[in-house]
Amino acid sequence: MKRGPTIDDVAKEAGVSRQTVSRAINNMTGISATTRERIMTIVDELGYRPNRLAQGMASKRSLTIGLIITDVTNPAHANVSRGIQDCAQSNNYNVFIRNTDSNKQNELEALNSFVSEGVDGIVLVGPRHTIDEIMNFADRTLPIVVVHRYIKAPYVASILADVVGATKKALEYLFGAGHRSIGLITRLGNLDNSNHLQGYKQAYQSRELTYSPDWVIQAERTLAGGYKGTQRLLSLNPEMTAIITYNDLMAIGAMKACSDMGRCVPDSVAIMGFDDIALSSYVTPSLSTIRFNGYEVGRVAMERLLDMVARPDVIFSPTLLDIELVIRDSTNAIK
Amino acid sequence: MKRGPTIDDVAKEAGVSRQTVSRAINNMTGISATTRERIMTIVDELGYRPNRLAQGMASKRSLTIGLIITDVTNPAHANVSRGIQDCAQSNNYNVFIRNTDSNKQNELEALNSFVSEGVDGIVLVGPRHTIDEIMNFADRTLPIVVVHRYIKAPYVASILADVVGATKKALEYLFGAGHRSIGLITRLGNLDNSNHLQGYKQAYQSRELTYSPDWVIQAERTLAGGYKGTQRLLSLNPEMTAIITYNDLMAIGAMKACSDMGRCVPDSVAIMGFDDIALSSYVTPSLSTIRFNGYEVGRVAMERLLDMVARPDVIFSPTLLDIELVIRDSTNAIK
DNA sequence: CATCTTCAAGTGAACGCTCACGTTATTTAT
DNA sequence: ATAAATAACGTGAGCGTTCACTTGAAGATG
Numbered sequence: 137m138k139r140g141p142t143i144d145d146v147a148k149e150a151g152v153s154r155q156t157v158s159r160a161i162n163n164m165t166g167i168s169a170t171t172r173e174r175i176m177t178i179v180d181e182l183g184y185r186p187n188r189l190a191q192g193m194a195s196k197r198s199l200t201i202g203l204i205i206t207d208v209t210n211p212a213h214a215n216v217s218r219g220i221q222d223c224a225q226s227n228n229y230n231v232f233i234r235n236t237d238s239n240k241q242n243e244l245e246a247l248n249s250f251v252s253e254g255v256d257g258i259v260l261v262g263p264r265h266t267i268d269e270i271m272n273f274a275d276r277t278l279p280i281v282v283v284h285r286y287i288k289a290p291y292v293a294s295i296l297a298d299v300v301g302a303t304k305k306a307l308e309y310l311f312g313a314g315h316r317s318i319g320l321i322t323r324l325g326n327l328d329n330s331n332h333l334q335g336y337k338q339a340y341q342s343r344e345l346t347y348s349p350d351w352v353i354q355a356e357r358t359l360a361g362g363y364k365g366t367q368r369l370l371s372l373n374p375e376m377t378a379i380i381t382y383n384d385l386m387a388i389g390a391m392k393a394c395s396d397m398g399r400c401v402p403d404s405v406a407i408m409g410f411d412d413i414a415l416s417s418y419v420t421p422s423l424s425t426i427r428f429n430g431y432e433v434g435r436v437a438m439e440r441l442l443d444m445v446a447r448p449d450v451i452f453s454p455t456l457l458d459i460e461l462v463i464r465d466s467t468n469a470i471k
Numbered sequence: 472m473k474r475g476p477t478i479d480d481v482a483k484e485a486g487v488s489r490q491t492v493s494r495a496i497n498n499m500t501g502i503s504a505t506t507r508e509r510i511m512t513i514v515d516e517l518g519y520r521p522n523r524l525a526q527g528m529a530s531k532r533s534l535t536i537g538l539i540i541t542d543v544t545n546p547a548h549a550n551v552s553r554g555i556q557d558c559a560q561s562n563n564y565n566v567f568i569r570n571t572d573s574n575k576q577n578e579l580e581a582l583n584s585f586v587s588e589g590v591d592g593i594v595l596v597g598p599r600h601t602i603d604e605i606m607n608f609a610d611r612t613l614p615i616v617v618v619h620r621y622i623k624a625p626y627v628a629s630i631l632a633d634v635v636g637a638t639k640k641a642l643e644y645l646f647g648a649g650h651r652s653i654g655l656i657t658r659l660g661n662l663d664n665s666n667h668l669q670g671y672k673q674a675y676q677s678r679e680l681t682y683s684p685d686w687v688i689q690a691e692r693t694l695a696g697g698y699k700g701t702q703r704l705l706s707l708n709p710e711m712t713a714i715i716t717y718n719d720l721m722a723i724g725a726m727k728a729c730s731d732m733g734r735c736v737p738d739s740v741a742i743m744g745f746d747d748i749a750l751s752s753y754v755t756p757s758l759s760t761i762r763f764n765g766y767e768v769g770r771v772a773m774e775r776l777l778d779m780v781a782r783p784d785v786i787f788s789p790t791l792l793d794i795e796l797v798i799r800d801s802t803n804a805i806k
Numbered sequence: 807c808a809t810c811t812t813c814a815a816g817t818g819a820a821c822g823c824t825c826a827c828g829t830t831a832t833t834t835a836t
Numbered sequence: 837a838t839a840a841a842t843a844a845c846g847t848g849a850g851c852g853t854t855c856a857c858t859t860g861a862a863g864a865t866g
Contacts, residue, residue, distance in 0.1 A: 140586065142822055153846045158824065166844060185587030189527045190822035193851045198524060209553045209749075214544045221543070221568060230588060232565050233556060251475065252520030253565065359753045385750070392753045414544075415720070418694045418727045419754055477852055488816045493854065501814060525852035528821045809865085816859070827847085834841070 141182045149178050161186060192254060200230045201441060202250035205261040206238045210357075211413040212383055212430055216261055216283065219434025227442055229256075240264040247273060257441045259283060279444035281437045286454055293444060293452040295437040302426045302459035303335025304342075306380055306408055309461060311343055314470035315378040315406060320352045321365040321390065322382045327354070332382060332410075348373070357382055362389025370397060370405070377405060377470060384409035384416045384425055391419065391466065406467040421465035428459055476517045484513050496521060527589060535565045536776060537585035540596040541573045545692075546748040547718055547765055551596055551618065554769025562777055564591075575599040582608060592776045594618060614779035616772045621789055628779060628787040630772040637761045637794035638670025639677075641715055641743055644796060646678055649805035650713040650741060655687045656700040656725065657717045662689070667717060667745075683708075692717055697724025705732060705740070712740060712805060719744035719751045719760055726754065726801065741802040756800035763794055 143161075147154045152171065159167040160175040178184075192198035203220055205213050217233065224231045232255060234246035243264050250258055261283040263270060270282060271289045280292050287294040310318055322332050333352065340347045350372055355365030362381055366389070370376060381387040387409030391401050399405045401421055409416060409425035416423040440452060482489045487506065494502040495510040513519075527533035538555055540548050552568065559566045567590060569581035578599050585593055592614040598605060605617060606624045615627050622629040645653055657667050668687065675682045685707055690700030697716055701724070705711060716722040722744030726736050734740045736756055744751060744760035751758040775787060 144822080154823080155825090155847080156845060159845085162824090168844065171844085185583065187822055188588040189524050189533060190851090191824075192524045193528055193853090194822075194824035196824095196851075207553070208543060208556070209546075209549045211544070211546060211549075214546075214549055218542070218544045218570065221570060225569070230567050233568060234560070235553065235556060248520065253523040359750060363753070388750060388753050392755065392757075395755050415694060415723060415750060418698070418723050420727060420730050479852080489852090490817080490854080491815060494815085497854090503814060506814080522852050525821090526854075528823090529852075529854035531821075531854090807866105811862105811864075813862085814860090817857080818855105819857100820855080821853085823851090825848105825850085827849100829846070830844085832841105832843075834839105836837100836839080 141184045143184070143186065146175065146178055146182060146184050149182065150175050197256055197445075198254045199228060200232060200253070200255050201438070202232045202234065202246070202253070202255040202258045203261070204234050204236060204243060204246045204250075204258065204263070207235050208233060211385065211415070212411040212428070213261060215413075215430030216434035216437070219431040219436075220259055220438045221434075222431075223435045223438035223442075227438075229438075229442070236264070238262075238264060251278065256445050257281070259437050259441055279441060279448060281441045281444070283433060283437050288454055290451050291444075291448075293440045294454040295433055295440060295457070296454065297428050297433060297457045297459050299331035299459065300335040300338070302410075302428075302461070303332050303380070304339045305459075305461050306426055307336060307339035308343075309463070310378050310380070310406065310408070310467065311339070311345070313406070313468065316345065317373065317376045317378070318347070318351065319369045319373065319376050319379040320381075321355050321362060321369065321379060321386055322352065323357050324354045336380075351376070355386065357386060359385050359389040359392075362386030363393045364389075366390040366393035367397065370394070370399060378408070378467070379405060380408045380410075382410060384411040384413045384423060387423055387425065387466075388416070388419055391421075391423070402466050402468045408467055412462055417464065424464045424467040425462050426459055427462045429457070433457055476519045478519070478521065481510065481513055481517060481519050484517065485510050532591055532780075533589045534563060535567060535588070535590050536773070537567045537569065537581070537588070537590040537593045538596070539569050539571060539578060539581045539585075539593065539598070542570050543568060546720070546750070547746040547763070548596060550748075550765030551769035551772075554766040554771075555594055555773045556769075557766075558770045558773035558777075562773075564773075564777070571599070573597075573599060586613065591780050592616070594772050594776055614776060614783060616776045616779070618768060618772050623789055625786050626779075626783075628775045629789040630768055630775060630792070631789065632763050632768060632792045632794050634666035634794065635670040635673070637745075637763075637796070638667050638715070639674045640794075640796050641761055642671060642674035643678075644798070645713050645715070645741065645743070645802065646674070646680070648741070648803065651680065652708065652711045652713070653682070653686065654704045654708065654711050654714040655716075656690050656697060656704065656714060656721055657687065658692050659689050671715075686711070690721065692721060694720050694724040694727075697721030698728045699724075701725040701728035702732065705729070705734060713743070713802070714740060715743045715745075717745060719746040719748045719758060722758055722760065722801075723751070723754055726756075726758070737801050737803045743802055747797055752799065759799045759802040760797050761794055762797045764792070768792055 143154050143157050147157045157175055160172045208217050221231050236242040257279040259281045267287050282294045284296050320336050327333050353365055355361035379390055387407050390407050394401050394405050401407050409423050412425045412427040416425050478489050478492050482492045492510055495507045543552050556566050571577040594616045596618040602622050617629045619631050655671050662668050688700055688704055690696035714725055722742050725742050729736050729740050736742050744758050747760045747762040751760050
């Protein structure tokens with residue numbers, strides 16, 4: 137494989153020192169406009185492109201960040217990832233991606249790999265590690281932005297959507313439509329910090345209504361999880377008139393389950409998702425959901441990370457992004 | 472930010488030379504088992520991790536590849552991307568991603584960026600550039616694997632699914648079910664090399680049936696594109712009984728359009744997609760489609776790229792992957 | 807016993823760039 | 837007229853590795 141020209145080749149051709157070429161290509165001061173132009177012409181002629189590895193070595197800035205995410209294949213996360221990538225790219229940064237499949241061990245390996253790969257910072261989406269573990273890690277190494285989790289600590293910033301508030305809003309809407317027996321299908325795992333569950337409980341409490349523990353179940357965060365969860369929920373509680381799920385994928389699985397069980401959506405059961413992924417408006421009936429702008433979350437997260445890289449001393453407070461209710465055809469008033 | 476220990480720290484601690492440590496961590500020969508173990512213990516104690524940038528500089532292998540793809544947010548491509556990432560990761564490689572949004576200029580920039588970022592190879596999914604342009608680029612720089620396009624040239628390998636054959640199979644199936652007026656909604660752009668169109672034509676020809684040029688239309692490769700395309704197709708040709716689309720997303724848009732136009736799927740119009748993305752089995756009615764295993768394609772592409780990196784002299788011939796018909800509820804026999 | 811081989815380890819250079827200075831001319835202030 | 841400041845460039849070192857060589861000691865061979 138041929139090797140491209142180096143900065144020395146350009147310098148020799150232009151009859152200047154290496155450093156002057158560096159000044160030209162990096163838009164630094166201490167160089168006259170004329171020589172800069174002359175050098176840039178030669179850069180173009182030779183097709184010279186600075187070697188990122190060498191730049192990284194010398195400057196201790198690799199212009200690379202690491203993204204740790206459960207699965208890029210998941211439509212909800214794909215948008216976050218795209219938001220991060222676009223923001224990174226327009227800032228001349230590159231992104232390494234590592235999928236964890238929600239496995240803590242994978243997450244740890246990703247974290248360590250990124251350190252050895254010399255990334256300038258890490259975005260951690262929906263981490264499995266505890267806040268303390270992350271803080272401890274960040275403290276001794278790199279700026280980290282955590283997405284979907286509230287963390288207030290130096291070296292760690294957090295960007296998240298106001299899930300508690302949005303879930304409350306959704307339940308308020310269903311209450312208003314006459315629903316009283318509303319099921320919640322949430323994710324597996326420990327629910328102590330579950331924003332969905334908190335919003336659910338708070339909504340019932342603030343209306344002074346009661347809910348049965350049977351109405352809250354846990355399932356995998358997939359189409360199949362939503363399907364099975366709904367079967368379980370509706371056979372245990374046939375009187376249920378509405379279901380709210382952890383994400384749109386599960387909601388679509390839920391709609392399928394209703395259809396297979398002969399329960400019409402929305403007349404017999406109202407379904408509400410969460411995420412507003414692209415296809416939610418294209419399923420039949422179209423899905424009511426909570427719009428979570430993943431792209432925007434990703435973009436903001438990346439911007440925050442760049443801030444942290446640029447000013448490591450500043451402590452940034454967590455950012456809460458608004459969430460909006462999107463009412464379509466899968467929910468309607470009880471007749 | 473603290474800096475981690477370097478190879479020299481390990482060497483000093485172990486009382487050996489830098490090179491010996493290098494031999495130990497890279498599993499090279501020329502070192503005794505005892506000293507290797509001793510060094511590895513110290514590596515663990517100090518938490519030493521080799522610096523990838525420095526390794527890349529010295530060895531001219533960055534252990535990084537570049538992935539150029541239209542949009543990671545697209546479910547079909549997401550799987551390819553995940554297959555590539557997983558294969559890369561298990562081979563200790565990292566992946567840079569660049570989204571082009573099907574824009575040729577973006578593609579070119581991505582290509583050039585990757586060169587300057589010192590990647591060891593590039594995977595190009597569904598390139599916009601011509602074969603000649605890609606060959607020319609590859610010839611002077613890096614090994615490239617092209618996905619979804621047939622290329623036979625040194626330095627360029629190609630991995631693709633047998634779309635022509637699969638499309639023929641799909642039409643054969645629809646013919647067998649009694650359909651004669653079958654619409655094709657394909658992508659925008661020049662169709663001279665369109666595999667879908669070729670398969671479509673060949674199928675009609677081999678059955679000695681004729682089709683009207685009106686039956687083939689072009690639309691954006693999105694849910695909305697499928698929706699609009701179907702509206703156009705069905706209002707122009709109300710007699711049409713089946714539609715086959717460029718991808719599942721468009722097919723789901725098509726189903727929505729049928730529903731909005733009062734045409735029942737599958738009784739009035741049969742719909743067949745392409746890709747078998749996860750949700751296709753969860754829409755109602757579930758979507759008949761052509762299973763294109765994106766993950767596998769990605770995995771094979773990455774493996775091929777690693778082969779090329781390891782043995783730059785070998786010329787690899789294109790790989791055709793099988794595609795399978797998946798019949799669900801959105802297609803059935805004419806009554 | 808002299809020589810040859812083998813294995814373990816060390817040495818210096820190189821990779822391509824940036825950083826912190828150093829140098830020289832040219833302008834501005836006093 | 838002289839000192840001081842500024843602009844435009846150059847110099848050497850260093851970033852953390854690997855690579856091509858060299859060295860040294862132990863064992864094998866005749």
